[in-house]
Structure formats: C-alpha cells, structure tokens
Amino acid sequence: MMPPERRKSGRQGLPIDRLSNLPKNVINSILMRLPLQDAVMTSILSKKWRNDIQDLVLKFSEWNRYRLPPSFFTCSQLRHLTLQNCVICPPPAFKGFDMLNSLNLCDVTISSKLLESLISYSPLLEKLVLKISDTSDHLQINAPNLRSFDFTGCIKYISLRSVPLLSKLSLPCQKSIEESEKCDFDKFFQLLSALEHLYLANGSDQFLVTGAAEVPRRLSSPLNYLKRFNITLWRLADFSIALCLIRSSPYIQDIEMEVSSDVYIFLFSSVCVIHM
Template sequence: MSIEKLISSKRQYSLWHCMMPPESKKHGCQSLPTDRLSNLPENVINSILMRLSLRRAVRTSILSQKWRYKWCKLPQLTLDYDLWVETNDLLSLSIKFTKIMYHILTLHSGPLTKFTLSISALKKFPKIGSLIYFLSRNDIQDLVLEFSKWNLYRLPPSFFTCSQLRHLTLQNCVICPPPAFKGFDMLNSLNLRDVTISFKLLESLISSSSLLGKLVLKISDTSNHIQINAPNLRSFDFTGCIKYISLGNVPLLSKLSLSCQESLKASEKCDFDIFFQLLPALEHLYLECGTVQFLVTGAAEVPRRLSSPLNNLKRFKISLGGLVDVSFALCLIRSSPYLQDIEIEAYDLGCEPVPTTNKVDEVFARFSDVTLNHLRAVQLEGVEGMELELQLIKLLLTKSPMLVRMLIEPSTSCHDYDKRRDKILAELTTIQPASTKAEIVVFDEYECYRDTM
C-alpha cells in the first residue's frame, strides 16, 4: 500500500487495522492490505519521502507513532510556493512561513545535506537568518536560495561559513562577504541569477573555488569586463549584458553557452580568434541571439577559418541575425573538422536589410571548399526561404557525405507562409546531397514533407 493511500485510510481506520494479519478476518474484524512500508530500511523510506512535497511528507506523521518524526530526519528539504498555497487557511504567507521555519528549526534532527528555499512570493523574510545559521551548522552541501526581485535578500555572515557547500544556487541576493571570507573550497557548481555582487568579488569567488566544474551566470544589469579563471571548469552558461568576457584559464571547458545582450557601442573589441584558442577542450558550443555581434565587434573581416582548429567540437548551435552571422558560423564550422551536429535558429535574419545576391554569393564562395566529413544531423528553425538560407542549406547538404538527417522548420510568422514553404521545397529538389542516406524533413504544424535522397 502506498503512503498516499495509508494517509487517506487513516481517516477511517487506525494503523492497527491497516496492519492486521489475514487471520483477524476470522474474528469479524475489518482489515486493509498489509502495510509493508513501515518495515523498509530507513534510507529507502527517506528516498520515498523525498519524492513527495514537504507538506505530504509531514502528513505521514499521522500514520503512527513510528512515522511521527520520520520527516524530521530527511537529509533533503524543499520549501517553495506550493508548500503553503495548498492550504485553505486565511493566514498570510509570512505567518505560514514563520510557522514552517519554527517546526524545521525545532524538530529536524540529523544531517541536512540539501535544502531548497524558493520564496519569491514573500515580501518579508522572517527567521531567514536563523535558518541559514541552522544550515551552516548542519554541514549543508547543496543549497538553493531564491528570493523576490522586488526585495533582494542580503546574505548574513553565517552563510559564508558553509564550508561544505558543493552546489550553490542564488537568485535575487546581495552578496557581500566579510573580509575574512576566502571562498568555498568544496564548491563544484555555482548558479548565480540576478545577484548583486562586485565584479572583483565575483572573479575572486570563481577563482578561489578550485573544484568548480559548472558555472551559470545570469546578469541583468550592464556589466563591465569579467575574467573567468577556473582550471576545472567544464560547463559555463552566461546570459546577460556585458562588455567583454575573458576566459583566461579554462583548459577543461567542454560546454559553452553564451547569450550576450550588450549593445555594440558599449561592447569592447574582441579578438574571437584568440577567444577560441583558449578553449582546446570545447565539445558543445551554443551562441544565442546577439552573441555573434558581441564576438565580432571591431573585427575588420570574418576570417575563413580560425588559426587553431576546434578539434573536439561535436555540437554547434547558433542564432543567426544577418550576413555577418552566417560568415561567422561558416568560419566556426570550417574550423571544426569533427563536427557531428548543427542546430541553426534563423528567426532574426529578416531583421536586417536583405543582402544582394552578389554579396551572398561572395560569402559562400569563400567557403566553397568546406568539407564536413563527420556531420550527421542538421536542424534549421525559422527558415523563411531567403536566398541566404537556401545557400546555407545547399552548402550543408552538398558538403556532408555522412549526413543522416536534416530537419527544416519553416517560419510560421510570415504572411506568405505557403509561398515561402513551396520555395524551400522547390529548392530542395534541385540539390544533390553528398550523402546517399540523407533524409530531408520539412516540418510545420500542418504537414510534414519527407524525402530520402
């Protein structure tokens, strides 16, 4: 019998009735299926309870004396908005939250390795300082703190004594550590979203975390130069407004995602050839809208290839916004001899003036000798049937002898959608793919055209 059914049946039967042996039927006693959960090992029961919401886990305390305090020993707790919106009482969220905090601080026993607190709906944060002090004393290893953007929370001194932290996520916090703070020695992943922190301190926090393997930064305010020095960093995801990013010491970085939104006037000159030279282990590269312009600012011309090839790059995703973006994408594709998977978002190509046929031909002529001997999958989204897009499709089809599948998703935002789709289909019939096994799929929400060449 599941925990949910046991809780429900408790309203009508005692746990004694739930656990009565079959022989009791001979005496006319009504019984329910045997409770097999209570005798499970403690680590198994904890695993079950941690898959429930905290409210439901606490409700198991009504089952019996044996179950009364099992939730108090859970090593992982999650407090989010769902915890108190399920109730129908009229207490304010702050009062409900205060009551919950009181029970956790007074009843929880044993280690607490993972704690999630997401309270963006609250305007006041009572007892948060006491809670964080409690976590620091319990050797917290995985901590998530998410507050409201309308009321940033200043982290207390006790937060910076959480010496056992392995994974940390902060949202809408003010980070201002005491002078004696030297970083988190055990930190493996760091996720900072809309936090208030000086760039000098941010760089110090990253560089002092020698074991840091995963870094996520979301910065809404315009930022200056940020330098990333993390010798064990393997994944870096950046979103925000910034003038320049310097990846100084990241020899193991294999996954890089950039969504840089700063205007070109404010961006500093970036030598993207040197930028990629510092990423010898790169395997996955995702460049969102605006990032190409951020990287090529100040460049006289996009080169045909990088001076150092990206020999480990397997997957490449990019958002295109014009002819320069296409040239940049072709440069990276040409410099990645072992590329296997390409995903292109073409939603912004119509934002710039349509390039003349001569300019398009000139760009693709520079890359006519591209060979993609390992490319197996291509996906193009938001295709409008422009000459620039059709030339790109043709190049990828004719230069990829190992291609297995190309998926083309036409843009649905065009007023002459049918005409543009037909143009794409007509163009495909004139192309002879280099691969004899290539499957071309043109997909939209109305119908799907397939062709195996």
C-alpha cells in the same frame, strides 16, 4: 529544601546546543516550514546546521533583494548553490567555497571583482550559470576544473583565461551594442581547446569581433573536439562567424542554426558558394 536542578551544560559550563543534536530529518522539517529569510538566519543559531548544508537554493523577490548575512559564507560544505535576487557581499576574510561543484547566479547584485574572486576561490567548480540583467564590466574567469559555462545578460568583455577543461560554452544575448567591448576572435577560441558544445546566441559577435571583415576564414588553432554547434544568425556578421567555426572544426557532428528573416532573405537572394 532541595535546591533547584541546574540546567545541564556542556564543556566549560556552556549550555548544550540542542539544535545541533536534533536528527537531520527533524532539522530539515523545521527549515522547510520556515519563511525563506528566517531559514537563512537560522545559520546564526547553530554552526552544525550551516556546516552540513551541501545543496542550497535561495530565491528571493525581485522587489526586495535580500542581503546575505556574513554567516552564510561559512557554509564550508556547499557543493551546489543557486542564488536569485539577492545581494552578495562576502566579508573580507572569505576565501571561497572549497567544495563547491556548481554555481547558479540569477539577477544577483555583485561586483565583477567579487564575482571573479568567488569563482577563482572555488577550485572544484565544474558548472557555472550566470544570468545577469545589470550591465557588468570586464569578467575574467579562472576556473581550472570548469566544464560548463552558461552566460546570459549584458557584459562588456569576457576573458576565459584559465579554463583548460571547458567543454560546454553558451554565450549571451547582448542588450547594448554601444557598451560592449571587443576581443580578438581568434585568440578567444585559442584558449578553448577542449570545447565540445558551443552555443552562440543573438549578439555574441558584439564582444567577440569588431566587424565581419575581421573574422578569419579559419581559426589558427582548430577546435578538434567540437561536436555540437548552435548559433542564432541575426546579422551577416553572425554568418561569417558560423562559417569560420565550422571550417575550424574538422570533427563536428551536429550543426543547428536559427536564422532571422533579414539573413534568410540575403542568403537565398544571393548565390553563396561555401568552400569547406
């Protein structure tokens, strides 16, 4: 009697990884039909599945935030990553995504320290979008290749320490004046010499300055590359900021201001002479 046929195996007698050997279109078809959390967990099954991922969008329910598994942080080929409503807690050995070009985080749970590490350990990062509803502490950003930074949410203090190529900046709508901390307005913009497009939403002055009186007439270092400037004027301090930045931008081309009713009434009930 013939013995049963042995299962084919790869090197060192291990079973063949049939999942890894599937065509990419088949793998993509399988992943698209799986529930979201199951699709993430498939990274445990095949190393090749997670190493080939370059664009990844994971959006979970806000009522049941999913904790990313340790295997997620081995996706070494990631270039574009979007995460929403999940818990990000990398393993101690995690050293960032070497190939990451854009990062979009919306309502994620992550400490300020881990967020700083995730950004600084992604050396090719060019686009960063942060939409954080929970109040964060200090956030220091070191990203030498960063070109675009869009922040929305609550934060006490933002330090753009090493962003020499940053050309597009959008700063936030604060929710709590009492919790914000102030920075030196002039020093803040000294580090943004490559800035081309600036958008300041309602409440940006809450962590940029301590009051309208501390806004200088002009910045000590002009914004020679600033072309587009958008600002929401909700209080008189915003108006002082706008004047300072406009005076400090000799080559500005487009200016857009959204004015609240209170500021509008003040401006048109007073005689204002602006010396450019």
